Amino acid sequence: MSTNNGPPENEKLIDFHHPYTPYPVQLEFMRTVYNVLEQGGGQVGILESPTGTGKSLSLICSALTWLRNHKQRNFDAGLDETRKQMEGEPEWMVEIALRRKREELMKKWEERELRLERLRKKEKEQEGKGRERKRVRGEGGGERAGKKRESDEEEEFLVGEWHDDEEGGEDRDEEGLSRETKEMMAKVGLGGWKRDLDHDEEGEDGGGNEIKIYYTSRTHSQLTQFISELRRPEFPPSLPSEMLKKGEKEETKETIKEITLSSRQKLCINPAVARLSSVSEINDRCTELQQSKSKDKCAFMPNSENLNQTHQFRDTALATVPDIEDMYRIGKQLQICPYYASRTAIPGAEVITLPYPLLLQKSAREALGIKLEGNVVIIDEAHNVMDAVANVYAADIRLSELRRGRQMLGVYVKRFGKKLKGENRVMVAQIGKVMESLKDWLEGQLQVRGDQGIADPNSLLKSRSADQINLYTLMKYIQESKLAYKVESYIAHTGESQDSTLTFPKSSTPVLHTLVSFLTALTNLSTEGRIFYEKLPGETPDIKLSYLLLSPAHAFSSIASSARALILAGGTMSPFEDYKAHLFPTLPPEKLTTLSCGHVIPTSNLFVHTLSSYKPGATAVSGSDLFEFSFQKRSDRTMIKNLGLTLLNICSVAPDGVVVFFPSYSYLDEVIAVWQSADGSSSQSIWDRLASKKPLFRDASSTSGTASTSDDILSSYSAAIDAPLSPRKGAVLFSVIGGRLSEGINFSDSLCRLVLIVGLPYPNLHSPEWKARIEYLESTCIARGGSKEEAKVEAREFYENAAMRAVNQSIGRAVRHRGDWSGIVLVDRRYEMQRVSGKLPGWIRRGMGEKNENKGVVGLMGGLRGFFSGKA
Known part of the structure; x- marks a missing residue:
């Protein structure tokens, strides 16, 4: 074991509420987690507990015990503040004020717990009756059979007017939602776009500003396993014991309030959207159905008319410790979108579970309304967190995709070109130029000896004067206009292509989305990233451009600097040195705790x-x-x-x-x-x-x-x-x-x-990738004042x-x-x-x-x- 900080003085008095008798290594692990969370102030714990030692349950018991104790101390602090404010007043007035404060807190807590208990009983009754729990995504949707009339085609596939002007445009957010939709969602408590959540729902659920635990793991199956473990232990309520009635101190429990966040691909209950083949197509179609001009608005979107279902979804989720499949089922039963409705439960949740990409990418956190400041972050299966950060920011595009995308864009322009007005015409032409320039570079590279190497980003857009184009505006246009979805949908609608000389092999992601991902990497290039090319094997020559993030430190810094405390836990975290050097290069030693637990086997x-x-x-x-x-x-x-x-x-x-x-x-x-x-x-x-x-x-x-x-x-x-x-x-x-x-x-x-x-x-x-990594590591070491030998x-x-x-x-x-x-x-x-x-x-x-x-x-x-x- 290696720890930089000693355990808390009262560690022997802590009851972690473990459902079984914990082994010594589990106690050691739980005490270390508790100590890291207790110190706060940006503390980081890198903890290794071998598989089979009950790591997940130990994380749950230590983190939830700390959270409930912390809440109790906050209640006590509130009472102390009341005493302070009443200083100098007669003792009887002070006691009345304190009693009212306690009664107010107790009433709010009891009402919430009674409401959630009723929902838990209702859920169990439904299960007892054998209610079908299959998550079957229905067929059908709002598509009409047969050939569409020309006016229908234009309405469905033609991009609407677009202006690169925040005041003149519809003021869309990261997900492309209009101002109207955002205001409506804020009114019903969906605060992803308005972080000062001061709505009635927050007070009703007992405190949206309380500290939360964000737990993330690599896969949905690992999250589901964690949630099943989360249902095992029982914890006392967050109220101080003095506020409970006599005889209830031992018996009273408070169910963990947990919510699972996930992607539309996992949670969408609209058959016409969920059946689409790729995440990007689902996202585009979903946001398109929220637009004020859409004639087929999504019927499951939370709004003022289904506010009751939205609140019922929130309360049912908080009452039942749901996994991803439960979230889908609840939404299906209530006919309310679980992807959006889940956000109403964030203020009242204690534990929020989510997969790696939703936590590691800042834009994803902002879209979901996730606020890390002052909260606890636990990253499980953290042995591959550096690779996960790199993967989140990675991007690649192939010559075959560019050829396919250029052909598809040509078919689209041939049909709608005369209808494209103003900036639409300009932006579509610029997209064509960028694709042509990248295509020219890759085709030229196919003639060069060598199968792989590092690409000079400045040379990629030299052709067709594409280097004069504002890529930020171009990416914004592709995302907001939903051009990728419209082009792909039109090609599918016409039966691939009306030109028999063109073939469009099916891709899991619309090529314009692939282009946006790559251009994002191209515009964010720094000393921490490189672009590589690699010739691909196959009967038809192909070549790929890839962006690789060489260091995760900058991308990870927003998490490390925001959280009250951060836990990296895994079964095999050794060796520890990389996490310190490449995730927390500037973290003072006193803020870092490491632990390597023994195994529970003899x-x-x-x-x-x-x-x-x-x-x-x-x-x-x-x-x-x-x-x-x-x-x-x-x-x-x-x-x-x-x-x-x-x-x-x-x-x-x-x-x-x-x-x-x-x-x-x-x-x-x-x-x-x-x-x-x-x-x-x-x-x-x-x-x-x-x-x-x-x-x-x-x-x-x-x-x-x-x-x-x-x-x-x-x-x-x-x-x-x-x-x-x-x-x-x-x-x-x-x-x-x-x-x-x-x-x-x-x-x-x-x-x-x-x-x-x-x-x-x-x-x-x-x-080329490892050459670039080694070169980057050596150069950054020398830049910090290290010698060439130290760099090597x-x-x-x-x-x-x-x-x-x-x-x-x-x-x-x-x-x-x-x-x-x-x-x-x-x-x-x-x-x-x-x-x-x-x-x-x-x-x-x-x-x-x-x-x-x-x-x-x-x-x-x-x-x-x-x-x-x-x-x-």
């Missing part, structure tokens, strides 16, 4: 071994007897065969499932090819001999053309392990570090009794940490709960180096025991036999 349930050589006593001159899977040495056929023989030995003693992780899919293919080749020393190949021990399964990259999904592979693998009559015990699964089966997969119990890590997955330093060390650390984070994720697949047990074998002599092994999670390092060098496979097998004896 030490006898874990076996960790580093295997550096095939034969005992091997040295550097022994050549292939050493295991070193560096890029220069990993193709040595003797070493690959020795690896296969090692796995044969392991399969003879390891029960049930064995999972083997390789550095890359290409190297996995190479190794299997060697194992499948004829072996002169045996009548059978190594692959056949392995197959005689255990059934073999392998993962393949999503780009390899294989039809098998991760679920298919895991299902077959699991079935082989569970097969009761199989003469071969268990199975072997070959996967890749950082691949489809290395993260988010639960290899508990018999699915993984041993995990084998082959080599280290160092990224390709010769790729810092860049090397980042490079090695990237590999070890991936390794640690793969290792974490093995042990998933307190009763689980597994062996971990790290096959590469570099794992013996302190510089590498020091980046492993603490619980793994503590399980390594004595050094294993020079013991070879003989030493490994002795250790494995001892570990597995009596366990199978």
Whole structure:
């Protein structure tokens, strides 16, 4: 464990209301979280708790306990303020004022809890009656069959008048909503566009200005799992105990008030919108249906006529701790849009759950009305938060997309060009010029030698005088006019194209949205970003431009600087150094707390071994007897065969499932090819001999053309392990570090009794992306006053940490709960180096025991036999 700040003095007195008896490591974790939140003032906690140690429940219990205690202290402070204001008055007047204050707070609290309790009972009654809970998105919608009349086409597909003038225009917000729509939504309590929420709803729900906990994770399934854990513990009310009636202090509970925020794609209940194929099309169509000129306004949009349903949605959500599917179901039942109505619940919520992109992107937070200032932010599964920030700001566009988009725009202009007036005509022409310029550059790059490299952003718009165009105005026009949706819809309406020489392959995102994303990156270029080009394989030559954010610090700073406290939590956060250096480079040491928890399993349930050589006593001159899977040495056929023989030995003693992780899919293919080749020393190949021990399964990259999904592979693998009559015990699964089966997969119990890590997955330093990263890291270090040598060390650390984070994720697949047990074998002599092994999670390092060098496979097998004896 490593902590910069000591635990609070009263830590032993804190009851975290854990539904079970917490283990010591869970108590340590909860105390650390509580301490970080208690200190506030921009505190940051980077906390590692291995999978299987109840991390989610520990986060919930510590954070909610702190929140309820904090609320109680605020109530006490309010009473103290009343005393202060009454200073000098007779004691009886002071007591009357205090009693009225308590009664006022208690009445408001009781009314709210009674209302929510009635809704909870109603929900349970509906469930008891077996009400259908299927979320089926209906077919149909407001499209008329048959060919539209010309006037209908113009009304539906022709862009309306547009002015680049905030006063003259409709004053649209980030989502394209008109002033009329925004004012209406503000009146019904949808305050995403008006943060001073002082409406009746706020007071009714008990305080929109109270501190909230924003919890985010990588996927919707992880959020759903968190919410199911959120329903387990019970917490006392936020009122001070002195305000509760006698005999109620122990029994009174207050349900957690939670709301889930998500995208329209997950929450839209309008069939005509939800059935669209891409997020951007759904967003465009939705906002188009809110316009004052739209004849088909969305019937589910909250407004003054359905205010009762909006409030009922809010109260039902706050009463029931809903997940995303529950939000959709409630909205469907009440015939009110859950995407917009969910925002009415934000003021009264204590916990707000949302996926990564909605928290990490400032524009998304503003659109949803999320206010981080003074609130608590918890980022779970935070081992990949730096990549997540980079992905949120990443953008790419292909030559084939530009060609397709230019052709589609031409068809659209051919039909509506004479109808386009004023600025519409100018802006559409400018879009064509920008697309042509990017297309010219990419077509020219196809003729240049080399498959990839860094692009000079200043050269991309040199053609067609596109560099004279105001890109900010152009992007604003595409977003506000909904041109992307109208062009794509018109092409679909006409049956792809009236010109048989043009083909428009279906894309998941309208190409004009792809263009806007890329232009956004182009206009936001700084020292922190680079643009790359890469030629793509295929029968038709294609090339891609990509924007890469080299440092997440600036993009992440708005979160770190706003929150009262920020928790980064994960099962495998090691090594910690990158988060400090690249997310919080200016954070004072006293504001940072780090913790690496041990595991809840007993030490006898874990076996960790580093295997550096095939034969005992091997040295550097022994050549292939050493295991070193560096890029220069990993193709040595003797070493690959020795690896296969090692796995044969392991399969003879390891029960049930064995999972083997390789550095890359290409190297996995190479190794299997060697194992499948004829072996002169045996009548059978190594692959056949392995197959005689255990059934073999392998993962393949999503780009390899294989039809098998991760679920298919895991299902077959699991079935082989569970097969009761199989003469071969268990199975072997070959996967890749950082691949489809290395993260988010639960290899508990018999699915993984041993995990084998082959080599280290160092990224390709010769790729343009990593060249740019290393150059950026070195230059920023020197700019801070560091020497060239220090800059090289810092860049090397980042490079090695990237590999070890991936390794640690793969290792974490093995042990998933307190009763689980597994062996971990790290096959590469570099794992013996302190510089590498020091980046492993603490619980793994503590399980390594004595050094294993020079013991070879003989030493490994002795250790494995001892570990597995009596366990199978």
